[in-house]
Amino acid sequence: MKTDLKGLSARETEEWAVxxxxxxxxxxxxxHWLLTRFAGAFDEMSNIPKAVQALVRENAIINSLEEVKTLxxxxxxxxxxxxLHDGHLIESVLIPERDHxxxxxxxxxxxxxxxxxxxxxKQGLKRDLSASEIIEQVIFVKRSxxxxxxxxxxxxxxxxxxxxNYEAVMKALGNLISDDGMNFSHRKVTLSTCGLVPEMxxxxxxxxxxxxxxxxxxxxxxxxxxxPINRKYPLTTLIRACREFPLPNRRMITFxxxxxxxxxxxxxxxxxxxxxxxxxxxxINLIPLNPSPNSDMTPxxxxxxxxxxxxxxxxxxxxxxxxxxxxxxxxxCGQLTGTFADDPEE
Numbered sequence: 548m549k550t551d552l553k554g555l556s557a558r559e560t561e562e563w564a565v566x567x568x569x570x571x572x573x574x575x576x577x578x579h580w581l582l583t584r585f586a587g588a589f590d591e592m593s594n595i596p597k598a599v600q601a602l603v604r605e606n607a608i609i610n611s612l613e614e615v616k617t618l619x620x621x622x623x624x625x626x627x628x629x630x631l632h633d634g635h636l637i638e639s640v641l642i643p644e645r646d647h648x649x650x651x652x653x654x655x656x657x658x659x660x661x662x663x664x665x666x667x668x669k670q671g672l673k674r675d676l677s678a679s680e681i682i683e684q685v686i687f688v689k690r691s692x693x694x695x696x697x698x699x700x701x702x703x704x705x706x707x708x709x710x711x712n713y714e715a716v717m718k719a720l721g722n723l724i725s726d727d728g729m730n731f732s733h734r735k736v737t738l739s740t741c742g743l744v745p746e747m748x749x750x751x752x753x754x755x756x757x758x759x760x761x762x763x764x765x766x767x768x769x770x771x772x773x774x775p776i777n778r779k780y781p782l783t784t785l786i787r788a789c790r791e792f793p794l795p796n797r798r799m800i801t802f803x804x805x806x807x808x809x810x811x812x813x814x815x816x817x818x819x820x821x822x823x824x825x826x827x828x829x830x831i832n833l834i835p836l837n838p839s840p841n842s843d844m845t846p847x848x849x850x851x852x853x854x855x856x857x858x859x860x861x862x863x864x865x866x867x868x869x870x871x872x873x874x875x876x877x878x879x880c881g882q883l884t885g886t887f888a889d890d891p892e893e
Contacts, residue, residue, distance in 0.1 A: 649700035
């Protein structure tokens with residue numbers, strides 16, 4: 548079986564080269580071409596002899612994602628639908644910011660977490676992505692940009708629960724932030740989780756990137772209603788893991804709180820949230836629920852959202868109302884499905 552070298556670490560790439568009779572530096576050259584120069588074929592690797600190219604071609608592959616369709620929102624957000632080699636579909640979202648671009652990538656095809664407010668969870672889990680498939684989303688979009696250096700932020704907030712695909716995600720993150728890989732700053736890479744506590748603890752030991760926790764309620768009854776994972780890892784367990792999570796100086800954990808009318812947006816909810824996160828290095832992203840087809844849940848009115856934010860600010864939290872982009876193409880938080888069946892243009 549041929550090896551997809553984009554999914555290997557630096558050490559593994561050198562070991563692969565040696566195992567095929569090559570010097571270790573050939574592995575480093577190949578890695579540079581794949582992760583820095585974004586080579587789409589082995590014959591593009593101009594400083595590698597033809598004979599070596601042929602050997603590598605016989606024993607390795609460069610898997611690429613198939614672009615099925617790309618939609619652009621009225622706010623400039625782009626949603627990419629990709630087909631994997633086995634026919635499963637995933638989505639990535641490119642979000643324009645004031646002076647840079649943020650790419651939201653997927654870690655699974657579908658999702659098994661079943662969060663009530665999320666369209667992805669309604670698809671169920673199809674399969675995990677490989678490290679190469681995770682990285683290739685970044686490479687594909689970078690290749691498509693006139694100024695690829697503008698894409699400086701990566702967030703694992705697309706389809707799937709990243710920590711449920713731990714090994715592949717950690718390997719992909721390592722290649723994204725390593726100096727000899729894609730060289731993204733670890734300060735600009737964020738992993739979002741619904742709260743898989745054992746994997747959060749492993750992540751804290753294994754890698755340094757930003758952590759975002761999808762919280763969405765400050766009491767177990769409401770959170771279990773919205774997020775089934777809370778029955779396995781209730782708030783006491785989750786928040787203890789967050790308090791123990793190793794944070795570099797001046798870094799915070801981001802808590803994502805999707806505001807849902809009549810469910811988690813009341814004064815007592817804001818009070819519970821302030822008590823739950825008291826004393827933590829925390830930033831709270833308030834996200835009004837994004838509309839989805841056939842849902843009985845709605846976002847709160849703006850005056851209630853502002854009141855919720857004001858309460859948290861007065862209790863000395865950094866609380867930001869996050870404007871979701873790409874709603875008109877179902878590219879906003881919780882709207883990814885791996886299909887354009889609901890594309891308004893169709």
